[in-house]
Amino acid sequence: MLDLKRNGTNLNEVEEKAIQVLSRIVNTIIEGAEVKKVSSDQYYTLLEISKADPGIIIGKHGHTLDAIQYIVNMIANNKGEQYPQRLYVIDIDGYRKRREETLQKYAKEKAEIAKRKGNAVALYFMNSIERRLVHLSLKEDTEVTTYSEGKEPFRRVIIAPTAISKMNYRQEDKMIWKNK
Secondary structure, eight states, X not given: OOOHHHHTOOOOHHHHHHHHHHHHHHHHHSTTOEEEEEEEOXXXXXXXXXXXXXXXXXXXXXXXXXXXXXXXXXXXXXXOTTSOOOEEEEEETTHHHHHHHHHHHHHHHHHHHHHHHTSOEEEEEOOHHHHHHXXXXXXXXXXXXXXXXXXXXXXEEEEEEHHHHTSOOOOTTOEXXXXX
């Protein structure tokens, strides 16, 4: 079990619970792994896993890491009204930052293709976090509009040139991220 006093980290009751849950999960997968709080603000707390094989913890396309993060958030936020709801972001060896940079680059490349060809481009299926990153990375590009379509787990982002995106998208499963 993680020794919170030894870390010298000032943790509230819910953060301590989140770290203990994460520590138990990770040590079930790989013995000797360590968990620590890296940073925190009003809404987010970043927890970092170290001394573990990142490939096993991350899993294919980050699915294992996302599942661990989901479980930690469900358990840690299952509390009374005493503490506000917050998001615990779980990372290992900077994977989240690298993945974000990769998605932003991918989205910008596909946006250029959509602009050059004048056609909408459908990206591969993504989870909600990844879709949000794509939407945000292209939000400032006035030449394209992004929206999501499909049903979970088969939702994807569509990048359309602004001229095409002025068509009326009336389906309830599409969400436009820019004003026309």
